[in-house]
Amino acid sequence: MKKETMLQLGILIFGVIAPMLIPSLSFQISILWLMILFALTWDMMGGQMGYNSLGNIAFFGFGMYICAGVQVGLYYDLAEYTSPFTTINATFTPDQYYTGLFLGIIAAAVGCVFIALILSTFLFGLRGPYFAIGTLGVALAAGELIGAWEYIGAGSGISIPVHPGEAGEKTQLFYYLTLFAMIGTFLFVKWLYGTRWGLAMNAIRDDEEKAEAMGIHTYRYKSMTWAFSAFFLGISGALFGNMTGFIEPLEVAFPTVTFGIFMVAMALLGGKGTLWGPVLGATLFHVVKEVTWTYLLGWQWVALGLLIVLNVVFFQEGIMGWMARKWPERFGLSVDSHMSRSKQSEEAS
Amino acid sequence: MxxxxxxxxxxxxxxxxxxxxxxxxxxxxxxxxxxxxxxxxxxxxxxxxxxxxxxxxxxxxxxxxxxxxxxxxxxxxxxMLRTFQQTRIYSKMDCVRNMLISIPHRTMQWHEMLKPFTPELTEKAEHLLEFVGLYQKRHLISGDLSFGQQKLLEFAMALMNDxxxxxxxxxxxxxxxxxxxxxxxxxxxxxxxxxxxxxxxxxxxxxxxxxxxxxxxxxxxxxxxxxxxxxxxxxxxxxxxxxxxx
Structure with a gap:
């Protein structure tokens, strides 16, 4: 069996049995699955296509709000439900809960695809650092606008319908949903990078003007790739909103300076533009973050900052990039000893 | 004409x-x-x-x-294709990939974009790389090639586009x-x-x-x-x- 297959199988087995082995860490591990999803979706844009988005977190927030809106809106009047003077004593039967959750997740994913396609029409006029700042602006503005929108609770947010079962059951349900979302994202990007689409994204990254001169449909690839990443981020937002139980715009739904920056830092740490880099980077980053939060409380941000600084100063290409430079043959980068396709006896001199 | x-x-x-x-x-x-x-x-x-x-x-x-x-x-x-005075290639990809993505995009449909490259295309890419004398270096990152070799690669990419x-x-x-x-x-x-x-x-x-x-x-x-x-x-x-x- 190939090493990569074994690694994937190992992660899958760990993922499935982890909540039984270490139930106390289930919540933390499900956050890890989301972190991997963040890094993978960011890397589609930043690593593979060269469009460093600082605003991908916006889709996380949009997904969260769309899902919550569907979960509540199916059974109650949303404006009344979120009003501070509400008289609604909201309860959801298990049937209502699961229908709402299911439809909410789908709506979040599809809704984010549409939002990404609309944003594409003006943001892809920007390149390089301007695109990064433009997308950051979108994420910040989205948080502020939603914070001012009374209909969906404005700054005081929305309480998500309460899970009808025992406390442990909810953690377990969302654990497996996040695992499933992460695996889905991983398999999707792995497949995508093996197609013509994947190579077109790389071409846009390396030289967009050349790609245009060669007739590549650059806008089509850029906007749809962003839509793909928004699809998965929308799902992640929908799940995270339900895991926390209460959502509000600035800290939970549009955490630009935490999750929004983490997704970039994780992809850079593992090695952007590679399949496994974001997975590795997210895992390492999350472990360091959790360990310092436990043992270095008060210094946790310093430790995290130090990790990022070390990464961008000494290991700009990330762990996977560093490995590819150290062992190029293992990554298939080698000179062929044959001079021509016919592979006759001629050897390279 | x-x-x-x-x-x-x-x-x-x-x-x-x-x-x-x-x-x-x-x-x-x-x-x-x-x-x-x-x-x-x-x-x-x-x-x-x-x-x-x-x-x-x-x-x-x-x-x-x-x-x-x-x-x-x-x-x-x-x-109608052009090559650049300052050679332009996709510098972080190897030569074969540079060639593969240079296939004609004239009739490219959505579903075709999501297909993998066929062995025939890889073969065509290798033939053309051999034609310009880069066959041996086809698995190297193109940005690491010399300027002259990059120029030859750019020419081969143009040919790949028919x-x-x-x-x-x-x-x-x-x-x-x-x-x-x-x-x-x-x-x-x-x-x-x-x-x-x-x-x-x-x-x-x-x-x-x-x-x-x-x-x-x-x-x-x-x-x-x-x-x-x-x-x-x-x-x-x-x-x-x-x-x-x-």
Missing amino acids: SSIEIKNVSKSYGGVHANTNISMSIPSGKITGLIGPNGSGKTTLFNSVVGYHPIDSGSIQFKGKEISKLRVQEIARLG PEILLLDEPTAGINPTLINGLIDRLLRANSEFGITLFVIEHNMRVIMNLAESIYCLAHGEMLAHGTSDEIQNDKRVIDAYLGAH
């Missing part, structure tokens, strides 16, 4: 008249040269033809179709003189074996005289002379322009 028909094209940047009333006709299936001193407007004309910038006035037709209002990608998908016409902006600039003969030979073969029309900007007189049957000469943004290589070589105005007597 003419492939590209340029009529009275003018283009200026601010006060600089880069091209004034240029007309020329590039015959299909032949090799046409474009020469002129530095700053005479050759690359500006190329950029106008491939849709890189809009022209101020005039008309450019490709196979009888007006293309002066089309964008770069649309023109490329019609089968263009009808190829606009080459100084194909031999920066190439080791001993490799130039090999490149001339390959350009001639691209024309005769693959049937690709070539339109070449070149500074090296020996190269262009060996390649092109018909040569246009620009100076100060205006058409100075047109003729066969012999006529151009003996044209006093061309010699003056190059020696700076103009």
